[in-house]
Amino acid sequence: MKRAAISRHVEAFLEMLAAERGAAPNTLDAYRRDLQDFAAFLAKRGLSPESGDASHLRSYLAGLARAGRSARTAARRLAALRQFHRFLVAEGVRADDPSATADSPRQGRRLPKVLDAAEVALLLAAARRGDGPEAIRFAAMVELLYAGGLRVTELVALPLTAARAGRFMVLRGKGGKERMVPLGEDARRALEDYLAIRAGFLREGETSPWLFPSRGAEGHLTRRRVGQMLKDLAASCGMDPRRLSPHVLRHAFATHLLEGGADLRSVQRMLGHADIATTQIYTHVAGDRLKALVGRHHPLARRPEEAATAPAGPSVDNNTGAGHQSAKAPIPSRRR
Numbered sequence: 001m002k003r004a005a006i007s008r009h010v011e012a013f014l015e016m017l018a019a020e021r022g023a024a025p026n027t028l029d030a031y032r033r034d035l036q037d038f039a040a041f042l043a044k045r046g047l048s049p050e051s052g053d054a055s056h057l058r059s060y061l062a063g064l065a066r067a068g069r070s071a072r073t074a075a076r077r078l079a080a081l082r083q084f085h086r087f088l089v090a091e092g093v094r095a096d097d098p099s100a101t102a103d104s105p106r107q108g109r110r111l112p113k114v115l116d117a118a119e120v121a122l123l124l125a126a127a128r129r130g131d132g133p134e135a136i137r138f139a140a141m142v143e144l145l146y147a148g149g150l151r152v153t154e155l156v157a158l159p160l161t162a163a164r165a166g167r168f169m170v171l172r173g174k175g176g177k178e179r180m181v182p183l184g185e186d187a188r189r190a191l192e193d194y195l196a197i198r199a200g201f202l203r204e205g206e207t208s209p210w211l212f213p214s215r216g217a218e219g220h221l222t223r224r225r226v227g228q229m230l231k232d233l234a235a236s237c238g239m240d241p242r243r244l245s246p247h248v249l250r251h252a253f254a255t256h257l258l259e260g261g262a263d264l265r266s267v268q269r270m271l272g273h274a275d276i277a278t279t280q281i282y283t284h285v286a287g288d289r290l291k292a293l294v295g296r297h298h299p300l301a302r303r304p305e306e307a308a309t310a311p312a313g314p315s316v317d318n319n320t321g322a323g324h325q326s327a328k329a330p331i332p333s334r335r336r
Contacts, residue, residue, distance in 0.1 A: 009050045010035050013087045022175040026153060034080040050088050054098040057081065061102070071105035078104060113243060115252045120146060123244070126237050128190070133197045137212065138229055140187075140194035141221075144169075145246055147187035149253035149271050152223040152246035158211040163195055173272040181270050254279070 014032060017023040023031075039049040041060050052060075057078075064074045082099040089097050115123075127135075127142040144150055144158075154171050162169055167188070168180050183191070201213050210220035223246065230249075231241035250271070257267050268279040 006032070006036060007039065007049050009048075009088060009091075009093060010039065010084070012091070013084050016087060022177075024153070024174055027174070030076075031080050031083075034077045035084060037077070038081060049084075050093055052098060054101055057098050057102050061105070065105075074105040078102060113245075113248050113251060114255045115243070115248060117256055119239070120249070120252050120256075122237050123233060123239075124186075127233060133200045136190075136197055137194050137201070138233075140190040141212065141226060142230075142233070142249070143187040143190040144183075145249040146253055147184050148181040149250050150181075150246075151250060151272075152226050155246070156210075156212060156221045156223055156226060159209055160211050163191055163211055171272070175274075177272060177274075179269060179272045 010032075013035075014028055017031065018028060035049060038052075038060060041063070042049060042052050042056060045056070047056070061074055061078065064077070078099065082097075082102075085094075085097045085099045088094045124142060124146065127139045130136070130138065141155060144155060145152070148169060148171070150171065151173065154173055158171075162171075166183075168182050170178055170180050172178050198211075198213075202208055203215075208219060212221045213219060214221045214225075216222065226246055230244050230246060234241040234244035254267050254271055257270075258264070264276060264279055268276050271279060273279045
């Protein structure tokens with residue numbers, strides 16, 4: 001479908017996001033696509049992106065629902081349109097904000113996909129078993145994704161200087177914000193093994209500022225290529241490839257930290273979240289997993305028919321001191 005030509009006001013808005021808010025290229029691309037879609041909707045009605053009113057906005061959102069778009073997609077587009085219209089008001093392009101009265105689509109709580117610790121251990125072991133430069137590089141990438149909770153865009157754009165970090169790595173994330181994440185011994189060792197053979201990914205006499213250089217147009221590995229390699233890794237472990245992605249490893253990093261007793265603020269800083277509400281979603285994941293664990297293993301959580309057939313634990317007769325089988329099993333001790 002041919003897109004409507006982007007207006008100068010949309011271009012000005014995108015320039016503001018880049019210059020004043022430090023929006024990343026991927027973020028700008030997402031805003032551009034969302035605003036172009038709305039512009040195409042208005043163009044069919046002879047209107048420009050900055051001249052639509054509240055009724056046009058409601059009609060646009062209703063059209064997304066009829067087309068089968070998810071509430072999450074509609075909410076994201078409405079968020080982009082709200083920021084765009086606030087910009088227009090601030091710049092004096094229009095006097096009112098038609099998005100101010102628009103209701104956000106209702107979204108169910110969408111929990112992130114998470115692998116348990118045993119599954120991650122299986123993937124890491126499989127990544128380490130490979131031979132040759134490609135396998136050594138891939139093992140380092142998987143270790144960094146899980147050990148540091150990196151976004152894939154952060155991983156592929158790591159500068160070579162990041163490898164000198166030692167026990168901590170300084171990352172530049174969304175909006176150009178820096179954060180520091182600790183690296184465990186396994187991740188540091190995998191990184192050292194990769195640095196020993198990194199020159200093999202460059203032409204003779206060539207240098208590169210990137211930790212993971214490539215001969216492609218961007219000069220470094222792409223996030224798509226990393227995603228493909230992870231799918232192959234999942235398949236090699238007998239796991240559904242749809243369950244593994246760079247972001248799933250980031251989710252696992254956060255969830256496993258919280259399950260291990262890390263405080264929410266520390267996890268927020270390591271993930272680079274601006275708002276702690278974004279990090280709190282992982283407390284729901286960890287909580288749901290713990291509830292399922294209790295439901296499976298705690299005797300008081302069993303259904304009556306299950307408890308009746310459960311093996312009895314030993315108890316001591318108060319009068320004789322002799323051991324005998326009690327109808328009530330002992331509550332198992334908690335394991336961390």
